[in-house]
Amino acid sequence: TDRKHWEARQKLLLSELTHRVKNTLAVIQAIARQTLRSSKSNEEFIEHFDGRLAALSRAHSLLVETNWQGANLASLARQELEAYSTEQPSRLRIDGPPVILPADLATPVGLVLHELATNATKYGALSRRGGTVTLTWSLEPRNEAQVLHVLWQEQGGPPAKDPKRSGFGSVLIEGAIPGTTVKRDFLPEGLKCQLEIPLKRAPNGSSQ
DSSP, rough: HHHHHHHHHHHHHHHHHHHHHHHHHHHHHHHHHHHHOOOOOOOHHHHHHHHHHHHHHHHHHHHHTTTTTEEEEHHHHHHHGGGGGSSSSGEEEEEEOOOOOOHHHHHHHHHHHHHHHHHHHHTSGSSTTTTTHHHHEEEEEHHHHEEEEEEEEEEEEOOOOSSOOHHHHHHHHHHTTOOOOOEEEEEETEEEEEEEEOOOOTTOOOBB
């Protein structure tokens, strides 16, 4: 009986692993194709593709630590953003209540934060010595669920300009997170990006 239970458990784990690997490979293929289409050179493709794969890897690492139960938003944000402010940590502010992102949201949220940070480093607040980025979030109860409000605010950099052509980075920011409403304001003081992400309420009442 114990052996049968063990074999059944192994089959279940193998099936789940196969499903996750297939999903991950599908995401990587989509990222590779879209990055290639929007890149002007091989060097640009490699730079963007490597960065997006690294963001994907960081999100997956957090999920593995919790046995794929979810990822802590604050930990995910720090992993994706702190590398861009190692010389001046004060340029980056991250703040918000405890939120556990479900597995299906952790990866796209990580990718969006990576794109915002990359753009800020190249064109926005983090491209200037005195520029700063503030990332905050809050939870709003709504009906039987909750809504996660995320605010990305850049200050002290060059005036934000609406890009003339919509590259894959913009596509990721605007459409990577399922069901999310995205508003980007290109202001004289810097980019302001607001995300409204619907979340399910976990059985114990915590955010998920």
